[in-house]
Amino acid sequence: MAIDKTIAALADPTRRELLHRLASNPCRAGDLARGFAISRPAVCKHTRILGRAGLIRAKKIGRERIYELAPGGRDAVGLLIKKLEEVGAFWDTALGAFKRYLEEKQ
Amino acid sequence: MAIDKTIAALADPTRRELLHRLASNPCRAGDLARGFAISRPAVCKHTRILGRAGLIRAKKIGRERIYELAPGGRDAVGLLIKKLEEVGAFWDTALGAFKRYLEEKQ
DNA sequence: CAAATATGTAACCGATCGGTTACAAAATTC
DNA sequence: GAATTTTGTAACCGATCGGTTACATATTTG
Numbered sequence: 001m002a003i004d005k006t007i008a009a010l011a012d013p014t015r016r017e018l019l020h021r022l023a024s025n026p027c028r029a030g031d032l033a034r035g036f037a038i039s040r041p042a043v044c045k046h047t048r049i050l051g052r053a054g055l056i057r058a059k060k061i062g063r064e065r066i067y068e069l070a071p072g073g074r075d076a077v078g079l080l081i082k083k084l085e086e087v088g089a090f091w092d093t094a095l096g097a098f099k100r101y102l103e104e105k106q
Numbered sequence: 107m108a109i110d111k112t113i114a115a116l117a118d119p120t121r122r123e124l125l126h127r128l129a130s131n132p133c134r135a136g137d138l139a140r141g142f143a144i145s146r147p148a149v150c151k152h153t154r155i156l157g158r159a160g161l162i163r164a165k166k167i168g169r170e171r172i173y174e175l176a177p178g179g180r181d182a183v184g185l186l187i188k189k190l191e192e193v194g195a196f197w198d199t200a201l202g203a204f205k206r207y208l209e210e211k212q
Numbered sequence: 213c214a215a216a217t218a219t220g221t222a223a224c225c226g227a228t229c230g231g232t233t234a235c236a237a238a239a240t241t242c
Numbered sequence: 243g244a245a246t247t248t249t250g251t252a253a254c255c256g257a258t259c260g261g262t263t264a265c266a267t268a269t270t271t272g
Contacts, residue, residue, distance in 0.1 A: 170239090
């Protein structure tokens with residue numbers, strides 16, 4: 001699963017809220033959409049993006065579709081956090097970097 | 107600084123690479139662009155997005171513009187990691203959730 | 213079988229993204 | 243002062259996003 005897609009998927013507050021709801025319970029598509037200001041098809045698009053990012057999955061039961069957190073999602077988020085911790089470390093490396101830069105300039 | 111913008115800014119590999127370069131040294135705009143396959147104006151657009159996300163800043167020296175990691179960026183990334191750890195916790199909550207869901211259904 | 217329900221998809225819209233080339237502006241250099 | 247360098251911005255492009263309404267499809271239900 002491409003990490004970029006996972007990050008992008010988590011950049012949207014609606015999608016984070018969808019994950020939040022699925023955390024407590026798997027949910028039928030309709031129930032999942034209920035309570036959002038946006039339309040059901042709009043929510044459907046968000047679930048598609050979350051699915052492509054490997055964060056949720058759906059199983060079809062009769063005419064209903066039950067969404068739930070994807071098993072691999074935990075790993076995806078974990079990997080992401082690790083990646084971001086690397087990014088965070090940049091700021092440590094950067095301590096005194098501007099000073100160094102000015103020194104090198106002469 | 108809106109957390110959504112920070113996440114979105116980090117979703118792009120080119121922008122992460124830009125941060126990576128700025129980690130070791132502040133950098134003139136031109137040097138920062140050097141080595142990328144894309145054009146200099148394209149890089150300029152990325153720096154604008156990173157700037158809006160509070161991750162980098164520039165100081166003008168003569169006709170040059172020196173980019174560096176923004177001081178507040180560390181906090182922004184830290185906050186982001188915290189947020190993502192919350193998201194990661196969803197998967198713990200979700201343990202056995204589908205089982206619960208089926209039970210409730212009857 | 214007909215009606216109702218649950219859901220996804222298609223077509224469209226305006227905004228933004230990531231890229232390009234061409235240009236404008238400010239500071240150096242000769 | 244003219245030429246060069248450094249940089250950002252404007253105008254454009256195709257793709258994607260986040261939203262809409264309208265529709266197609268499959269499954270229950272009466």
